[in-house]
Amino acid sequence: MSDDAPDADADPDSIDTDADSDLDPVERESELRALEAAVGDQLADAEGLLLCTDFDGTLTGIVADPDAPEMRPGNRESLRSLAGREDVAVAVVSGRALDDLRSRVDLDGVSYAGNHGLELAHDGETTVHPVAERQASEIRAVCEAVEDRVGDVEGCLIENKGVTATVHHRQADFNAVPEIRAAVEEVVEEIAPDRIHVSTGKAVVELAPAVPWDKGRAVSLFREDVPETWTTMYLGDDTTDEDAFHAIAPTGVSIHVGDEETAAVHRTPDPDTVERFLRWLAEDGVGRLGSADR
Numbered sequence: 001m002s003d004d005a006p007d008a009d010a011d012p013d014s015i016d017t018d019a020d021s022d023l024d025p026v027e028r029e030s031e032l033r034a035l036e037a038a039v040g041d042q043l044a045d046a047e048g049l050l051l052c053t054d055f056d057g058t059l060t061g062i063v064a065d066p067d068a069p070e071m072r073p074g075n076r077e078s079l080r081s082l083a084g085r086e087d088v089a090v091a092v093v094s095g096r097a098l099d100d101l102r103s104r105v106d107l108d109g110v111s112y113a114g115n116h117g118l119e120l121a122h123d124g125e126t127t128v129h130p131v132a133e134r135q136a137s138e139i140r141a142v143c144e145a146v147e148d149r150v151g152d153v154e155g156c157l158i159e160n161k162g163v164t165a166t167v168h169h170r171q172a173d174f175n176a177v178p179e180i181r182a183a184v185e186e187v188v189e190e191i192a193p194d195r196i197h198v199s200t201g202k203a204v205v206e207l208a209p210a211v212p213w214d215k216g217r218a219v220s221l222f223r224e225d226v227p228e229t230w231t232t233m234y235l236g237d238d239t240t241d242e243d244a245f246h247a248i249a250p251t252g253v254s255i256h257v258g259d260e261e262t263a264a265v266h267r268t269p270d271p272d273t274v275e276r277f278l279r280w281l282a283e284d285g286v287g288r289l290g291s292a293d294r
Contacts, residue, residue, distance in 0.1 A: 007155065015168055023136050023269055032273050035266055036280050037257070038235075043285060044251050044292040046231035048087040051079075051281075052219050052244065054236035055101060056096040058257050061271045062202060062237075064171050066159060071104055072271070077280035083109040087230075087289055091222045093215050095206065095240060097161040098126070114238055115164045116208060117218025123225065132163035138192045139165050142207060144189040163209065170203035184259045201238045215240055216247030223248075234264075235274060 002144055023031070043049065053059060060069035083090040091111035094101045098114030098121060105112070112121040118129040143160040146167060150156050155172030157167060169180050184205045188196050197210040215236075223232055234244045237257035245254040245263040256264035268277060 001112075019182045028269065028273065031070055032268065035268055036285065038266060039253055039281075040285060040288045042231060043288040044290070046229065047290050048089075048227060048230035049082075049188065049286060049289060050089045050091070050223060050226045050230055050232040051082060051207060052091045052093050052222065052232065052234045053079075054215075054238065054241050054257075055092055055096060055104065057202065057237035058235050058271060059105075060091070060276055062170075066157065066168050066170075067164070069104070071106075072141060072275050076105070076107065078275075079105075079110065080107055081282040082278075083107060084192060085253040085286060089222070089226050089230075091122075091219070093218055093234075093236075093244065094240075095161075095164070095166065095201075100161070111216065113218040113222075115161055116206075117213055117215050117221075118163050118208070118211075120218065120221070123220065128163060129209070129211060130215055131211045132213075135192070135195060135209045136163050138195060139163065139207060139209075142184075142187050142191050142196060145191065146184055149183040149187065153180060156180050158256075165207040167205040167207070168203065169205070199239070201240060206240070214242030214243040216245075217277055218246045219247050235268075 059071045059075045063069050079090055082088045092105050093113040094115055094261055095116050098119035101114045102112050118132040120127050143158050147158050150218035154177050157168040163174050167184055169177050185198055188198055195210050199206045213223050232248045233253035234248055235255045242263050256267040258263035
């Protein structure tokens with residue numbers, strides 16, 4: 001577990017709400033060691049690793065203010081170390097806009113998928129899904145209409161991310177959430193019923209172009225550029241990460257962060273254990289690559 005505790009005088013919007021799970025420290029340690037052992041066995045059968053990870057709730061905690069999350073320094077160092085190896089490729093996959101994601105991660109030699117994969121920065125090129133780019137005006141119109149209807153609800157925040165949008169309600173009163181969600185669905189039905197898809201996540205409502213694209217497809221694109229003898233690992237905590245878990249099954253290393261129902265094979269309780277796991281992966285885990293043939 002991290003030794004860092006929230007400052008009593010810190011801004012509550014910047015404090016990780018998922019920093020600790022309810023597990024007993026001994027049980028947490030035992031589960032982490034079991035995860036390392038299981039992943040180590042899978043790495044032994046591969047010649048290289050494509051490591052893909054979500055951002056919010058995985059490399060950071062989930063916080064009340066969506067502008068507040070910062071990647072934990074230990075995670076940045078682990079990813080930098082991993083990305084510097086010839087037998088490892090690293091990608092960060094997020095619902096955040098690409099520019100926002102890149103500025104928060106701030107690492108060279110890493111691929112990025114923003115807006116759930118609709119924006120990609122990979123191999124020195126940046127691409128945007130053409131349909132999503134064309135529908136940006138409708139996303140903007142929906143955001144404006146939702147703002148008119150529920151923008152004055154305390155704790156409701158509408159975030160236009162260009163080709164997608166997120167309506168945050170983590171800071172809203174629990175009783176106001178149905179009103180917020182209903183307003184989003186009504187607006188989409190009025191403006192672009194067949195062209196914008198509505199989904200929910202952790203205290204958010206997501207708006208995206210109704211195109212067959214998701215985090216799983218982004219991960220599959222990254223997989224095309226690594227050797228077939230490599231394995232793929234994905235870490236994530238939210239419902240949108242389930243597509244990535246399915247995409248790398250059955251041979252990939254899927255790790256869900258949290259205790260929710262998941263398609264992932266492995267799990268770890270919270271961002272604290274993610275940080276420790278990534279440190280192990282960078283310092284010891286990747287040393288297991290290809291060891292089954294030695």
